[in-house]
Amino acid sequence: MTGGTDRLRELTSREADWAGLRVLVAGLGVSGFAAADALLDRGAEVVVVDGRTPEPGSEMAERARILEILDAELRFGADHVSRMPSERVDLVVTSPGWAPTQPLLADAASAGVPIWGEVELAWRMRPLEGAAPWLTVTGTNGKTTTVQMLTSILRAAGKRAISAGNVGTPILEAVMDPEPFDAIAVELSSFQLHWSDSIRPQASACLNVAPDHVDWHGSYDAYVAAKGKVYQGTEIACIYNVDDPQTERLVEEADVQEGCRAIGFTLGTPAPSMVGVVGEVLADRAFVEQRRHAAAELASFEDLRGDAPDVAPHLVANALAAAALARAHGVDPAAVRAGLRAFQPEAHRIAHVATIDEVRYVDDSKATNPHAAAASLAAYEHVVWIAGGLLKGADVEDLVRDAAPRLRGVVLMGRDRAAIAQALARHAPDLPVIDVAETDTGTMDRVVSQAASLAQPGDVVLLAPAAASMDMFVNYGARGDAFAEAVLRRAAPGE
Incomplete structure (x- = not known):
């Protein structure tokens, strides 16, 4: 590298001197295209x-065509991602999915070439004056829902706000928008945090931490450390989960700005400097003047319920975290309530599909790991659980042990269903378990039929697979759609 790290340190706004910087962008996905486009715009x-x-x-071909017009150099094929090029490179900007062990990135690191993710680049591409504050969210589960709740609250407060990062708009597009935002709600994955160092959010939250992506990070400790980076440099408030002590430890270890507060969220009664639940009310004892003796009402369960007959506990937790972030930004309680009331969850996240013979059918196909499935199962008293798919090495022992008392029965599908069956045999040996061996997409009707045979009036048939979907489906959305379609066919046979 000949560009020198001193020059890179000076690149802290879009008005800095980016001209002539030679940058290698690794990956031509959505984030790689946005990075290349922004860099070319600044003269790199x-x-x-x-x-x-x-x-x-293809979309990739269209991106390539546009970048060629803008004078980017494009190199495709395995040889170009196996090592660094021989010519000068001042900086590598990588797509978030590329692991540190990827040969080109490992080669760059050994050669001393700085590596940024697209989120790091976006932070350094903010305008020198009037940049929108970032409100950042990470966690193993619940990130997307929390960020979208936060955006809804900000908009209810009259702010021009957007969800960006690992959800919605690429963060670089949000930062480079010609009409400035008042605030940006930023979802950050552990991959994105690994490649970021300079971000200084106004407020930040880590919702929870459970084993995930350990293969990418190399160890669970490295994964946790990446999650903890969300708190680095926070200005006003670090939001942590009182019920997940690991998140509080990450706040304690973070190097934050002077005066930054630690604010807990809890499903229990909040202590001072916390937000929590009193009865069926979301209460704030963190951002009120008399917090030792008083609380502000932020919303009620009724505001969160929408069309559903009840509210899942983890949805309440997400709402509390979003509310705390918004309050740190200065949003008043009335706007918090209005934003949460207006929020509409995405498909396949605790979605009520139908009630048939007094049995509810719920689609939580987005529960693609054991931690997410545990939160989903905890929302219901009596459950017929549909589970299985690609576990990717995840341990289901704790999930099955903790869920066993509320299970009426289990229907297993997918490639790694045997691991769940073995855990059930250890922790619930008398529980009815039906194994659906087929792994083609047409088996969902049988899965739903078997689940219905185990259910009693008042039960919930819950698709919360605890596993990825790609053994049988294109993605978790297709799996959820197949479940919903099978349920609706059962609700209206012969139509």
Whole structure:
């Protein structure tokens, strides 16, 4: 590297001198395209590499065409991602999915070439004056819902706000928008946090931490450390989960700005400097003047319920975290209530599909790991659980042990269903378990039929697989759609 790290340290706004900087952008996905586009706009020399070759007519081919017009150099094929090029490179900007062990990135690190993620680049591309504050959210589960709740609250407060980062709009697009935002709600994955160092959020939250992506990070400790980076440099408030002590430890270990407060959220009664629940009311004892003796009402369970007959505990937790972030930004309680009332959850997240013969059918296909499935199962008293898929090495022992008392029966599907069956045999040996061996997408009707046979009036048939979907489906959305369609066919046979 010949560009020197001193110059890179000076690149702290879009008005800095980016001209002539030679940048290698690793990956031509959505974030890689946004990074290359922003860098070219600031006068940098950009080389884009990707191990894939664009298929004619594909989105990737369209991105490549646009970047060629903008004078980027494009290099496709395995050879270009196996090592650093021989010519000068001042900086590598990587797509978030590329692990540190990827050969090109490992080669760059050993050569001393700085590596940024697209989130780090976005932070450094903010305007020198009037940049929108970032409200950042990470966690193993619940990030997207919390960020979208937060955006709804900010908009209810009259703010021009957007969800960006790992959800919604690429963060670089939000930062480079010609009409400035008042605030940006930023979802950050552990991958994105690994490649980020300079971010200084106004307020930040880590919702929870449970084993996930350990193969990418190399160890669970490294994964936790990446999550903890969300708190670094926070200005006003670090939001942690009182019921997950690990998140509080991450706050304690973080190097934050002078005066930054630690604010807990809890499903119990909040102590001072916390937000929590009193009866069916979300209460704030953190951002009120007399917090030792008083609380502000932020919303009620009724505001969160929407069309559903009840509210899942983890949805309440997400709402509390979003409310705390918004309050740190200065939003008043009335706007918190209005924003939560207006919020509409995405599909396949605790979605009520139908009630048939007094049995509710609920789609939580987004529960793609054991931690998410545990939160989903905890929302209901009596459950017929539909589970299985690709566990990716995840341990289901604690999940099955803790869920066993509320299970009426289990229907297993997918490639790694045997691991769940073995845990059930240890922790609930008398529980009815039906194994659906087929792994083609047409088996969901049988899965739903078997689940219905185990259910009693008042029960919930819950699709919360605790596993990824790609053994049988394109993604978790397709799995949820298949479940909903099978349920609706059962609700209206012959139509």
